[in-house]
Amino acid sequence: MDIREIIIPGDTPGIEWRLPVLHFKGNDPQAPKIYLQAALHSNELPGTAVLHFLCGKLRKAESEGRIASDITVVPQANPIGAAQSHFGEMQGRFDLGTRTNFNRDFPLISLRDRAGLIESLDRYRAADRLKRELIHMALGADLVLDLHCDDESLQYAYIDEAFWPEASDLASALSMDAVLLSDGESSAFEEAVGFAWKYEVPGEKRSRLPGKLSTTLELRGRRDVYPGMASADADGLYAFLAARGAVTGETEPLAAFAGPAAPLDNIEMIRTPVAGTVLFHRNIGETVATGDLLATIVTKPGMADGEVEIRAPQAGLIVTRISDRLVRRRGDLMKIACDAPSTALRKAGTLED
Template sequence: MHKSEIVIAGDLSSPEFRLPVLRFSGRGTGAPRTYIQAALHAGELPGVVAIHKLIPHLLAAEARGDILGDIVIVPKANPIGAAQWFFGELQGRFELASRVNFNRDHPLVPLAELPSLTENIAALPPADQLKRHLVSMAAACDLVLDLHCDDESQLYAYLDAEFWPAARDLAESFGLEAVLLSDGNSSAFEEAVTYAWRHGDLGGRSAWHEGRISLTMEFRGTRDVDPETAEKDALGILSFLKRRGVVAGTPDRNEPFTGPVAGLDYVQMVNAPVAGAVLFEKNIGMAVTAGERLAVLVTEPGNPDRDHVVTAPTDGVIVTRVSARFVRPGDNLMKIASSELSHQGRKPGGALED
């Protein structure tokens, strides 16, 4: 394993930021090249600890000569967000200088123009430097795993619809509980990678997506950080790499996938109609029917007549649930994967939420 650092120049009086990169060299067999990163939203740690548990497995495979394809790993992909602490809390989702989500506004360039992303890069704002470095490394690979987590959620993934059902091997490696299919219209990291692939030479492929995958993995909720879960997730990553021929050997996990598969336009965003304390009546993973009670919002403590009941807009499965227990009007409460078109349109840019 080779360790290096990418230096991101600061602006104004800001210090420089350092981005550690771990690389395993394959045996030159023509196996897929893999890129894995975690904590692009700096406070989302399940992917970080999964990588921590994965590294010993890869070191052992390296010692055996079982690494067939090059592997690039960025264990903590956002040193800028990791430095944003206010009033004792990490603010790692949005860059404070621009107020832009760290997983939005990634550069959309054709594959052949990847080298241009890092030219004269130090003159750019730090967050733009970071995004350019990450996309340039990832889009040069064939398999790209961007590890995130939600508030409270099932284990699920976002991926371009073109990758399904070929990505079922990934679902079986991780034991995914749901798959959400995007349409490639946003500037999120995973879709910046697919943009480069879509607008590049096929390299002998019959289609741009053949033998490739770029996805956002949501490793459950922010509090799902423990050694047993991390080891299980590490074995999921390793199993996927073995299935795709990046690492030699038999996959360690094989769990039949039976969860919902829903396009983003079929994900029901259940939002709070009023402000109040949240009393959830349904948990993640539960199947619900239209009109079924999901939660009660306590708007006037001591006066039950003012309670507001939130019901399911359609049949489906609860994929995520907000971790906050006080919400404002319009705040998201749940995401439900369904077989019906969502009752509300997506925001411009293609993402479900900011």
């Protein structure tokens, strides 16, 4: 395993950020190239723990000469966000300087323009330099996995329809509870990678990308950082890499993915119409029917008319839930994966900011 550091100069004097990059050299030029990163949102650490355990397995395979693919691993992809603390709490999702989500505004380019991503980097702020370095590395790979987590959540993935159902082997290997099929219309990291592949010939969009994969894995909730979970997920990732030919000698057939695969249009984003204290009646992993009581919002504590009920607009699986118990009006409460499209309007791209 080789280790190098990418240095990101800060936007103020005397500051710089160091980004460790781990690399395993493959012995088969025909094997797919792999890129794995975690903690692009710096306070989402399940993926960092998973990659820690995965690297241990890869080092063992390397010592036995079984690494076929070039594998690049970035276990903590955002040192800028990791250093942002506001009143004692890490603010790892948004750049405090620009208020921009660290997983938005990645350059949307054709693959043939990859080299230009890291030219004249002095023109860019530190966060944009970081984004350009990350996507430049990813576009040198065939399989790109961006490890995130949600708030309180099942294990699920965002997978562009261009990669489905070929990518069901990944969902199976990680025992995903659900897959959300995205439309590839945002500037989030994994969709920017997919954009570059789709428009490898500028102006000509490819709808299918066999042999390629760029996806976001949501590894449960932010507090689900445990050795047993991380080790099991690392086993799952290793099994996926073996099935795709990245490592040799331990390939076992993967079971078919049995969970739901719902287009984003079929995701009910449950939001509260009022502000107040949340009393949840249903938990992640539960299947609900139309009209089921999901939550009560206490708007005026102690008053006879101080409650508002939130009910399920249609049947489905509760995939995520917020951990906050005091919410603003129109705040997100849950995501429910359903069989039918939601009647709520959804703009193309991501479900949340």
